[in-house]
Amino acid sequence: MPAFAIDYEEDIKALLKQRCVSCHGALKQKAGLRLDAGSLIHKGGNDGPILEKIILRVSSRDEEERMPPEGSPLTPEEIAALDEWISNGASFSDDEVVPGSPESHWSFQPVKRPKIPEVKDKAWIENPIDHFVLAKLEEKGWSPAGKAEPRVLLRRAYFDLIGLPPSIEEQDAFLQNPDLTRVIDGLLTRAGYGERWARHWLDAVRYADTNGYERDATKPFVWSYRDYVIDSLNSDKPYDRFIIEQLAGDELPDRSSETMIATAFLRLGPWDDEPADPATDRYDQLDDILNATSQAMLGLTLACARCHDHKFEPLLQKDYYAMVAVFNPLHRPRAGRTELAIPAGTLKEVAALETRDKAINHLKEVFEQKYLQSGKSKLPRDVVTAFLESKTKEQKDLSKKNRKQLDEELAAAMPQDEINQLRQNRPDLPRAYTWQEKSNAPPKTHLLIRGAPGRHGDEVGPAVPVILNSHQFPAPSDYSSNRRLGLANWIVSRENPLTARVIVNRVWMHHFGHGLVRTPTDFGIMGETPTHPELLDWLAHWFVHDANWSLKKLHRLILQSNTWQMASNLENRAYLQSDSENRLLWGQNYRRLEVEAIRDSILAVSGKLNREMHGPHTYPSIPPEALEGHSDPEAIWKPLDEKSASRRTIYAFVKRSLMLPMLEILDVCDTTQPSPGRRVTTVPTQALNLFNSEFSNRQARHFAARLKREAGPNPVDQIRLTYRLALCREPTNDELDSIGNFLETESLEELCRVIFNLNEFVYSG
């Protein structure tokens, strides 16, 4: 006998969910049987009641007969528990909810604007957000936390919007005139806004600067995508347009170098340049694009349907391959193992560039012939003849061998005026690291049985998942299949129930620490249900219809709400007891800053932050010890150039096999998959990094020098300035005493190091 009674919810339901419900549940009802609710278990299937038969079926020695058919049999312990539950009457709670049909899942329903709920405490309301939040609190008889102090609000707004602390002047200005709206509007026009929020988007789309695996090569010009995201956010590009450009910037009628660079989104994933199996590798890469699109933009785990229908979501294997068909016309431009970036511009610009390059090549060829015939070449006579005749295999081999030598001679001898003129008339285009469609005739796409590249099932065309509304794909253009454009237009159509909810939720998450849906990349049945479903829908509807997909308008609305402006001291014990995760939003959340914001803040207060924007990545210093684990420690990282390394962290090189130790230790996201958001772990190696690392100590020295410069020699002045710069407040007398004592024996540099490590320094909210 087990030591404690069997609990249906904890023991039986969990077991059934894990092993049985994918075939006998709301999604599929094999043999007409559902095991996802007590009442349905009692009801049985096509062959009548099954309660009596369960034990026989799960313990059968006949593999044909035994359930479940896949995976290992249930353990004797599990069978004993089932047996005990059944023999005690298979009881379950009367109010157990029977899961509804998948079609009725909340996130698949159209977004309608819900009525704004009435509240009692009308004085608390600043905008519609507050109605929804307060109504829920009042339902429980709770009241929201008070408003945060002005200096807290100021710091919160700065970190939320630009990821940097306010300067002394900005603090003074706000304390004199605490007009938060003006601050918000000001911050939204700063370049730092794009740099802060681009990082959030890069997390969602698996951004890194290299491809991973053995050579982990740098992706040429991939940084121009990072700049594209920064600029798009800064110019408040409507989110629908932002999505279309990334998926199908090359297929747009108004295609430009900018929209071409946007499509690097397709090529951000990791890939192996020495794949174990090239056919599988091709599908892995398509899977990567599909997965990034479906999780980041739609909040769907469609990639789980690669080998079979999704086990827990109403997503079919057919849906998966219909999406593969959208991306299947794409090819990666490359030369052997070398990745290529392609010229980015309008069709006309690209064609003109090709014409220019042909003309240049023609000039070069003509000159080469003349040069070889002139006898000026230093190459042996037979080699020159080989170049001129190029008939036999020997001659061709000889030419190949001496090509480099000849090119060097030609480069030195050839007059460049004409070529320079051609280049001047038609300058180079920016380059985009992306995939390409070679023609407008897409290849056939087949469903792959069990996901195996060799096992073709039915042919499939481009389509969107059948559980969602259907969609007509456009006809091909002269040069492209237009399938991605079709998909993009569906994703941003007003009828799409997911897109606006997913992005509104992500924005909310970065302003509160959690989304209204706490699984931001999974809005399916397995994802969490929204804490405030009506608010989510209201925001999604408002975002599309009233704000015309403007993210800046959304930030403004959220930050102007009293909900966002609540204090984050969640001290109410009774509330904590019943809602320890603050799901009802009875206060703001006090949140640890992301590692980028921590590092950028250290640089900002030390006075060394280099605000230069854009361009190729920078290399913050990595101690030689950290390079030891690498197969090529000498060549892996560039030496420190402090000025360039002091730019914002978003510009730091993201190498998949060698993360900057500070980033890695302080919970940067996994770069191989769309990230649902940063984790917060607290481990001693983080303390070692922030307290002992070369970076912290160097910046502490800079910070101390700045304090001496700006506050003069008086320790009290120095401490006050330290606090205002680092924490946006004056120190208390108690703190002044502690620090004063410390400074009697220790240096200002040591104090600065301590300041960077304060909880208050690395938290906000």
Place this chain on the structure above:
Amino acid sequence: MSRFRPNLTPCNRTRREFLGNLGGGFAGLALADLLHAESGTPHFAPKATRAVFLFMNGGPSHVDTFDPKPELDRCDGKSYSGDAEVGSNGRPIGNLMKSPFAFKNHGRSGLPISELFPHIAKHADDLCVIRSLHSDTAAHASGCLQMNTGAISIGKPALGSWINYGLGSANRNMPGFVVMTDPRGGPIGSASNWSSGFMPASHQGTLFRSTGSPLLDLATPKGTSDQTQRRGLDLLRDLNTKHLATHPEMDELAARIESYELAYRMQSEATDVVDLDRIDAKTKSMYGMDNPLTADFGRKCLITRQLLERGVRYVQLYSGGGHIEETWDGHTNCITNHKLHAGETDQAIGALMTDLKRSGLWDETLLIWGGEFGRTPTSEGVGKFGRDHNWQGYSMWLAGGGVKGGQAIGATDEIGFKAVEDRHHVSDLHATILHLMGLDHERLTFYHQGLDQRLTGVTEERHVIREVFA
């Protein structure tokens, strides 16, 4: 709490996942987790509570080490006509090449081991050689990844991460998953091999150096005295404690305060581990530390013993680093290559085994020896002495807690190309290792991207190799 999955929470996720996923405002758990060494929740009584993976980076040749092939001796010099895939990346294919190394039967069990390993051979009765392993890739990068994470793609958690996730930490003053690489460089793919993938960063492998300061940023900064360091930490705690009064509900903040004290203790504890001054000369000599050839790996094996004593769950040692002949990747001359790398490691591994038995840790410790794949029975190019990659059949061995020694499981074909008898995929090996550590590979799951992910994957059926168990 469910008795079938560890620490089930109301929304069906494990408690650890909760801790990893949630940020601010989640009171009550973080501090407890940090302050107390986690007791861990194995699925059944573990045979071993810690493991050492002796990773022979580059791929040691099984026919030259633990899989003698008399038929290969007879076919020496003949061309190969079987159906195994030969040659990786278009490398030249030569003829069948017998092993130049003599095999002898060792111990009471008579387990055959080649002359490359005279010291390990003394423990023959403890070795369980699996001769029928196979994996999915001929390349080093994906091969190392698969041996370490089960998958040939990057982004998955390593075996050491799964073990720490499953069993919890036994000593919060030390990282639970330690990696020591070869002085010539790390394995191809570097940190992807000890990444925690989609798990929290706290489960990732920590690079540990065998000389100087063992952990990154462990040492007090140059120019700062120990007294100043301590005073700085005291001031930090003082100021942080004052600040905690404004957010008394947040255990996360209290945990962060405590993490600095743990870091301070780690400074001395981790430094002690690499301080071998107190170890007697005889022991050092047993590990080969008095011989330049064996000194580096010997030092690491001795440090490994100290790490195990301090409760580190999983230690991974790499023999070979960088490229080709600096690793076990004997493309040019497998004979000199293996003489070198076996010569560097054999004595230290033998010493570690002896030492663990002496100190009583043997029964709780699982040793795993092998590389990302084996090597071909053919030479690479006619008349050459190199061997190419072979992922279709190769050997590894297990020893220690819960392992039945003195036996060989499975077999490759007559000449050693393909695993033919009791074939076992790498994931079977992983399932077996987890089992020895009290973890069921089908129940040790981590919810990510809509799936309960496992070390052994979710698409193929994988099996524990029961013959391994004592």
